[in-house]
Amino acid sequence: MRNDFKQWKQYPKYKDSEIEWLGMIPESWEMKRLKWLFKIVNGSTPKSNVDKYWDGDIIWVTPDDLGNLINHKLITTDRKITEAGYLSCGTTLVSKGSLILSTRAPIGHLAIAGVNLCTNQGCKSLVFKNNGNSLYFYYLLSIAKSELKSWGQGSTFQELSKEDLSSINLLDISLTEQEKIAQFLDIETAKIDNLINKKQHLIKLLQEKRTAIISHAVTKGLNPDVPMKDSKVEWLGMIPESWNIFNLKRMAEINISNVDKKTELNQEQVLLCNYVDVYYNDYINNTLNFMEATATKEQQKRFELKKGDVLLTKDSETWDDIAIPACVETDLDNVLCGYHLAHIRPHPHKLYSKYLFRAISASGLKEQFWVAANGVTRFGLSKSSITNALFPIPPLDEQQKIAEYLDTETQQIDNLINKTRTSIEYLKEYRTALISAAVTGKIDVRDEVT
Numbered sequence: 001m002r003n004d005f006k007q008w009k010q011y012p013k014y015k016d017s018e019i020e021w022l023g024m025i026p027e028s029w030e031m032k033r034l035k036w037l038f039k040i041v042n043g044s045t046p047k048s049n050v051d052k053y054w055d056g057d058i059i060w061v062t063p064d065d066l067g068n069l070i071n072h073k074l075i076t077t078d079r080k081i082t083e084a085g086y087l088s089c090g091t092t093l094v095s096k097g098s099l100i101l102s103t104r105a106p107i108g109h110l111a112i113a114g115v116n117l118c119t120n121q122g123c124k125s126l127v128f129k130n131n132g133n134s135l136y137f138y139y140l141l142s143i144a145k146s147e148l149k150s151w152g153q154g155s156t157f158q159e160l161s162k163e164d165l166s167s168i169n170l171l172d173i174s175l176t177e178q179e180k181i182a183q184f185l186d187i188e189t190a191k192i193d194n195l196i197n198k199k200q201h202l203i204k205l206l207q208e209k210r211t212a213i214i215s216h217a218v219t220k221g222l223n224p225d226v227p228m229k230d231s232k233v234e235w236l237g238m239i240p241e242s243w244n245i246f247n248l249k250r251m252a253e254i255n256i257s258n259v260d261k262k263t264e265l266n267q268e269q270v271l272l273c274n275y276v277d278v279y280y281n282d283y284i285n286n287t288l289n290f291m292e293a294t295a296t297k298e299q300q301k302r303f304e305l306k307k308g309d310v311l312l313t314k315d316s317e318t319w320d321d322i323a324i325p326a327c328v329e330t331d332l333d334n335v336l337c338g339y340h341l342a343h344i345r346p347h348p349h350k351l352y353s354k355y356l357f358r359a360i361s362a363s364g365l366k367e368q369f370w371v372a373a374n375g376v377t378r379f380g381l382s383k384s385s386i387t388n389a390l391f392p393i394p395p396l397d398e399q400q401k402i403a404e405y406l407d408t409e410t411q412q413i414d415n416l417i418n419k420t421r422t423s424i425e426y427l428k429e430y431r432t433a434l435i436s437a438a439v440t441g442k443i444d445v446r447d448e449v450t
Helices: 063-067 083-088 134-142 145-150 162-167 175-220 275-280 297-303 353-361 363-372 383-387 396-439
Strands: 014-016 024-026 030-033 038-042 054-061 099-103 107-113 123-128 169-172 228-230 238-240 244-247 252-256 268-273 291-295 310-313 325-328 335-337 341-346 390-393
Touching: 038 162, 054 083, 063 099, 063 107, 099 134, 107 134, 107 145, 134 169, 134 175, 134 396, 175 238, 175 353, 175 363, 175 396, 252 383, 268 297, 275 310, 275 325, 291 297, 297 335, 310 353, 325 353, 341 353, 341 383, 353 363, 353 390, 353 396, 363 383, 363 390
Parallel strands: 268 335
Antiparallel strands: 014 024, 030 169, 038 123, 099 107, 099 123, 228 238, 244 390, 252 341, 268 291, 310 325, 310 341
16 A cells, blocks of 8 residues: 555455455455446447438537546537437436446446437446445546556457456445545545645746747847847837848748658658657757658658757647747767758858757747647648748847857756656546555545535
């Protein structure tokens, strides 16, 4: 048992459950197969091409609905079916308080029915055969995901069958004890969730501060007393008097990569810096695990990464993931800029690459790209929208000073963000461990609630 839980007492005596995920359990507790505690109800789907079956009032649950929940109670879904749709297929309404479990694609999403509802074939409903506390079994099943997944079968996708689900062992304890454990966990997990929310809010504030520091530095400079002039760009406003405004095409060579991971005959083996590498890293260097690919000699010549190159995400499913930049820190032999990225090579006598990298991250400058992005379900930037983007350009030595200043300032903020994220991960692990300890009897919380 974790030392984290020493503030709570243990049960007087324990026995071995002989079930790995349950471990030692209180001597008075019993185990029963799921089928003795719950009736398992399958779901089904009306024909998708029959309009009269859809957009009704009957809640119809899919695994995606379960996966998108932000708490344990499910009261509505993305799609609903009509009475005709309900009668046309093999789905069954189950009552409020039933447990809803996804049993394919993926296995283990879970919710408590907040209303009467039915499901598709990717879910199964667990209806109590006798009295039971929904929240207790929700918590118990939430820590059994690995166990549930281990029973999954199938080559195309893993599915947990009704027969296998019915055979899984659960703990059978008194209703009073179920209620006390559930009440205890509601109180304790709410405390943890509140702390996590505060830390997530702190990260958001730090990220906003980071963006504000970058935006001010690349549009106003580092000297608050420098003379200013009108940039004549409405969204940019005043800039330092010695600065100029240029289209990116005047300051850099810009190309859109057409190199992907497909293997073609008569091509050379290369490594590929792809979208994910740019999305998650400010700086690209040889510590990254690049993807293997092939490319023509022309592609190698055009897209091989050199120190000072700036890469830009040009396609995404969400508009705010457009125009995320990364800067190449060193020459990378045989590593090419990959598909869905723009490859920007600043003219070294005009534009300092780290300054450009920071400038693209500035809120006002990045919004140019967001406005220019085309698409409905997927957004993309044209080459012209990148080449014609406007940037405030200081003298070259000032660009370097701004970049060095921002490296220092952002590193401090990034360190604090990373520490906060680490503490959030610890809290999430602690939350899961606390739930496991309580629902399996590793701690005795019966006297912790009234």
